[in-house]
Amino acid sequence: MKLRRVVFDLMVYESVDELEQEDQVLLREAVKARQNAYSPYSKFNVGAAVLLDNDEIVIGNNQENASYPSGLCAERVAIYYASAKFPGVGVKAIAISATSKNFVVNKPAAPCGNCRQSISEYEIRQMRPISILMSGETGEILKCNSVADILPLAFNATFLE
Numbered sequence: 001m002k003l004r005r006v007v008f009d010l011m012v013y014e015s016v017d018e019l020e021q022e023d024q025v026l027l028r029e030a031v032k033a034r035q036n037a038y039s040p041y042s043k044f045n046v047g048a049a050v051l052l053d054n055d056e057i058v059i060g061n062n063q064e065n066a067s068y069p070s071g072l073c074a075e076r077v078a079i080y081y082a083s084a085k086f087p088g089v090g091v092k093a094i095a096i097s098a099t100s101k102n103f104v105v106n107k108p109a110a111p112c113g114n115c116r117q118s119i120s121e122y123e124i125r126q127m128r129p130i131s132i133l134m135s136g137e138t139g140e141i142l143k144c145n146s147v148a149d150i151l152p153l154a155f156n157a158t159f160l161e
Helices: 021-034 074-085 113-126
Strands: 011-013 044-052 057-061 091-100 131-135 141-144
Touching: 021 044, 021 057, 021 074, 021 091, 021 131, 044 074, 057 074, 074 091, 074 113, 091 113
Parallel strands: 091 131
Antiparallel strands: 011 141, 044 057, 044 091, 131 141
16 A cells, blocks of 8 residues: 655735735735625625736626526636636636625635636646635635645546546
């Protein structure tokens, strides 16, 4: 039996003020974006902000639907819109922030599996990592250097060859 260990670095920040200026701006845009989320069912608002290589910031928020599978997460709304609006422009980073109408979100909101897989596709496509900032309303802020850190065995095009 062969044992493999998968490890990664995760930066933990106590407040937004500890982040680099570029990350502070990006996270604040994600916080703003969550205010306009459409979440009448879960009451869980998520905002995302994507920083592109051309220094544009594109935002998105979750969009729910009574037919639950038809909704879309904030991360995918933002990254798909960024790709549609600025085709061929690479993605540097994505920030995610969550709040709830029912309780205080006091821990960082990480991307769901579908969003991790979608972000992975962009990393592979541009052949470099996308850093991810994660926050709730309060509490710590997490940052990883690549979605591969939180999705180490991602499905990719090599499986289809």
